[in-house]
Amino acid sequence: MRHELRPLFDRVVIKELDPDRVRRSGLLVPPGNDEPPPQHGIVLAVGPGLDWWDHVGVKMPVSRGDHVVFPASAGAWVEVDEERLLVCRVGELLGVLAELPDALV
Template sequence: MRHLLRPLFDQVVIKELEPDRVRRSGLVVPPGTREPPPQHGIVIAVGPGLDWWEQAGVKMPVAPGDHVVFPASAGVWVEVEEERLLVCTVTEVLGVLEEIGVCPYCEGRGLPGGDSCPVCGRTTEPTGQD
């Protein structure tokens, strides 16, 4: 029989993402190497929230499928069906990683030629004027 961990109250269940074994430098990190605990994962289940949330109009800020970031000290790691899961309160989640097509900082702003956006790193073409 398969089991599902159903979180209670303001708890969130997060599945860890496999650590990237290839670093930007091209170095391959072998399995078993001492690594810090994962700090991002995918939400697989959320609790209903706290009793007073509904009256106050508060909704759970994350949903199943969200790619979230959390501190290494967040929650408790449990194993269910041979899968490592993090159970933590929603307040321990630092944020949701979202894909964006356009940088909200530099889009619509006139970056000087040759400068780069401090948020997304996009660079503009030098204007050739000095």
């Protein structure tokens, strides 16, 4: 039987992507010495937000399928059906990665 982790309140469930340390040029970028680099992941599930958010017009800023960046210290790691997932508050996310059209680059 498969399970689904449904986040509560302002939490999101993220599947971490393997860090890509090789640039297009072939240069291998080592991790920083002092602090782990930010992690990347795909949002699998999003909680409903906090109950007071509706009164002030705040909505969850991420949705399922978004590619997000988060610090290595974010949230808590859990294992569901042998899959390692991160559960964190939406406020811990650093941002959403979006592809830009070539004309804007």
